[in-house]
Amino acid sequence: MTTPFTHASPAIREGHRWWLGLAACWLLTVAATASATGMAAAAAPDDPFRSPMWHYNLNRYLGEAATVRHSDAVVLKVPHFAEDATQVPLTVDLSGFAAEVKEVITWVDLNPVPHLFTFQPEAAEVRAIALNFRIQQASTVRAAVRDAQGVWHIGSAQVDAAGGGCTAPSVTASNPDWAASLGRMHGALFSPVDAPAATRLKVQIMHPMDSGMVGNIPRFNIEVVELRGSADLVRLASMTLSESASENPLFVFDLKRAAQHGGIVLWMRDNGGNVFESRLGG
Incomplete structure (x- = not known):
């Protein structure tokens, strides 16, 4: 044939x-x-929350070759249900993390822009970080902490929500006089009762933090935050922010500073080139 x-x-x-x-x-x-x-993908542990974005976000933010472990020492404090999807409180509690913290990266799995912040302590040890964020739908929230050996320790928590926080228009920008209060800060520097050797910085800044996901409103958000010693302006820690942070963000940092006394200078810059600075304590 x-x-x-x-x-x-x-x-x-x-x-x-x-x-x-x-x-x-x-x-x-x-x-x-x-x-x-x-x-x-097999090198990473299974996700107990079975998020479809688990492996994708690990590779995106930590790298494909990252060594990843789930850790009970990285504690995420979030509400079980977000009553206000534009203002969801998050605390990353590292007081029980015994290793040296080199970097902290947080993200919200199912947000349009998952990344929330990256924090790098430099001349200070970090015990806790708190910040409000937006949530677009029910999602798992992550905090990955890199130790001195390069291992990433991940804490996770689930937040249920009606959603829509990332695409809701800013309330601040609806005020015709909002520009007059842009960058205004209210805050304090004090020692927590349970850790008198530490320093707690709590500051709120007036800023619309527009996500760029509302029609005809471009992205306008704080991108860089730096904590500096007031005496010599040595950088104690730095943070990069993304669009998932809430408007008029409230920052809380619990720090332990080695051989550093006096106040702290809080320095910020947004994507419009505006610089905001406040000196606290000292």
Whole structure:
């Protein structure tokens, strides 16, 4: 029995073999890529909350080669249900984390912009960080803490919500005189009762923190926060913020500073180039 290929010219048969070889190479490449992706995903532990964004966000924020562990020492304090989807309080409690904290990254799995903040202590030890955020729908919230060995320790919590927080218009910007109060800060520096050797900084800044997800309103948010010693302006810690942070954000930092006394200078810059600064304590 013959086939059309049997009677084809040598040139046609050679071309056919070339296409078969190309297809085989493509299939091998796809298989190798899928295998590598599967191995990278398999290196991370399973997500107890079964979020569809678990592996994607790990790779995006921590890197595909990151060593990841779930940790009870990274405690996330959030409400079980967000009554106000535009103002959801979050506290990352690291008072029980025994290792040195090199970096903290937080994100909200199902937000349009999952990243919330990245915090890096420099000349200070961090015990806790608190900040309000927006939530678009019920989602798992994560905090990943990198220790001195490069291992990421992850704490997670689930927040139920009616949603819509990321696409709700700013209340602050609806005031025609909002620009007059832009960057106004209210805060204090004090020592917590349970840890007199530590320093707690609590500050709220007036800023619309527009997410850019409301029609005809561009993104306008604080991007960089720095804590500096008031005596020598040495940077104690820095934070980068994303659009998921709430408007008029309230920051709380519990810090332990080595050989550093006096007040703290809080310095911020938004994506419009505006710089805000406040000196607290000292």
